[in-house]
Amino acid sequence: MLDHEQILIRRGPRSGLPVILALHSTALGPAAGGLRLWRYPDWRDGLADALRLSAAMTLKFAAAGLAGGGGKTVVALPQGTRLDPARRRDVLYDVADVIDSMGGVYAVGPDVGTAPADMAVIGEVTPHVFCKPEDLGGSGDSSPHTARGTLAALRAVGRRLYGDGDLEGRRMALIGLGHVGEHLARLLAAEGVELTVTDIDTAKRELAEELGAAWRSPEEIVSADVDILIPAALGGVLTTRAVRDLRCRAVAGPANNQLDTPEVSELLHQRGIVWIPDYIASAGGVINAMTTELHGLGVDQALARVNAIEGTVADLLKTADDLGVTPAQAGLEMARRRIRAAMPETLPRPHRGGAPSPAGAADGPAPFI
Numbered sequence: 001m002l003d004h005e006q007i008l009i010r011r012g013p014r015s016g017l018p019v020i021l022a023l024h025s026t027a028l029g030p031a032a033g034g035l036r037l038w039r040y041p042d043w044r045d046g047l048a049d050a051l052r053l054s055a056a057m058t059l060k061f062a063a064a065g066l067a068g069g070g071g072k073t074v075v076a077l078p079q080g081t082r083l084d085p086a087r088r089r090d091v092l093y094d095v096a097d098v099i100d101s102m103g104g105v106y107a108v109g110p111d112v113g114t115a116p117a118d119m120a121v122i123g124e125v126t127p128h129v130f131c132k133p134e135d136l137g138g139s140g141d142s143s144p145h146t147a148r149g150t151l152a153a154l155r156a157v158g159r160r161l162y163g164d165g166d167l168e169g170r171r172m173a174l175i176g177l178g179h180v181g182e183h184l185a186r187l188l189a190a191e192g193v194e195l196t197v198t199d200i201d202t203a204k205r206e207l208a209e210e211l212g213a214a215w216r217s218p219e220e221i222v223s224a225d226v227d228i229l230i231p232a233a234l235g236g237v238l239t240t241r242a243v244r245d246l247r248c249r250a251v252a253g254p255a256n257n258q259l260d261t262p263e264v265s266e267l268l269h270q271r272g273i274v275w276i277p278d279y280i281a282s283a284g285g286v287i288n289a290m291t292t293e294l295h296g297l298g299v300d301q302a303l304a305r306v307n308a309i310e311g312t313v314a315d316l317l318k319t320a321d322d323l324g325v326t327p328a329q330a331g332l333e334m335a336r337r338r339i340r341a342a343m344p345e346t347l348p349r350p351h352r353g354g355a356p357s358p359a360g361a362a363d364g365p366a367p368f369i
């Protein structure tokens, strides 16, 4: 079954590269999602990524209670491709044409391989772009907001584990001190968290020393004896083997696609380790961008929405308890409920020929996963 509303694949007339736009759902509102400019063995692998990532964006918005749907754009670069500035511009203009042709039903932002400066180039062609640099009227770098949202998620986890959202003295292990990880490490240090950190880039030890954090190797940190493990590097960190070695009581962090396979969430549950789905703990950046740029609200309202991740996580854990399911299953259920509730008003059902769909059509299968 095709879950997506639209999939557009076009060979860019300037770059010759495949531009793939997957529009997963507009049931809750116009879709948004980043532009991934990445190397793939075959362009069809890029298509698979676009399909998966756009569905995850729908979950991210629905779980956050935002009036937005999931989309994603992928430009699939052949292995070994290097883009010089002129070719990069060509690629971005090709993408901008595709985005503009959607007429506002989808807006693009940065993702792996792209940054606010690339959004500025796309913005020369189409208004349907977010996270341009701040001096061009965009909301710029999303990572401080992502870190703030993860902090909110961690408070809810602390409340769950200890009945108290005060993080002072709690022991946490943070994997990855990149854009988000550094902001998060600083926020946690300011909260009085007892921090252990790692990064494959050993130059990041300087930051650990500055914050008074302990340093472990990436291999060691997974089995650190801490309250909460925070993945903030790349995906796939929670393998079956890693879960066996964990000595934490919870895992919650901003890294996308933390589970090596979906079954790992069940293993975590069996071990009594609370896992917060990454699309909830990492939503702060996109919540801020959507709120300020697409919904036209102020920074205070954006901050309130980012901080509301604490309530979202509390609801998630309660739903999981009530239904007797894992937080992963509860996250899907929460998102589906929100989409079903919104569908009668926001998704008029076109009909080809026969009678119009009845209002109760929203009781049909959920439009994703």
Ligand SMILES: NC(=O)c1ccc[n+]([C@@H]2O[C@H](COP(=O)([O-])OP(=O)(O)OC[C@H]3O[C@@H](n4cnc5c(N)ncnc54)[C@H](O)[C@@H]3O)[C@@H](O)[C@H]2O)c1
Pocket: 142, 143, 144, 146, 175, 176, 177, 178, 179, 180, 181, 198, 199, 200, 201, 218, 232, 233, 234, 235, 254, 255, 256, 282, 283, 285
């Ligand atoms: N930037 C955002 O606003 C945002 C939003 C949502 C989700 N995320 C996700 O959060 C994660 C971090 O994003 P970022 O923007 O900080 O990326 P980044 O590239 O700036 O940082 C990643 C850091 O992880 C380190 N790293 C890589 N592999 C590692 C390993 N095996 N062990 C330890 N450290 C390792 C890198 O050296 C780097 O310092 C990614 O999974 C990203 O998809 C980011």
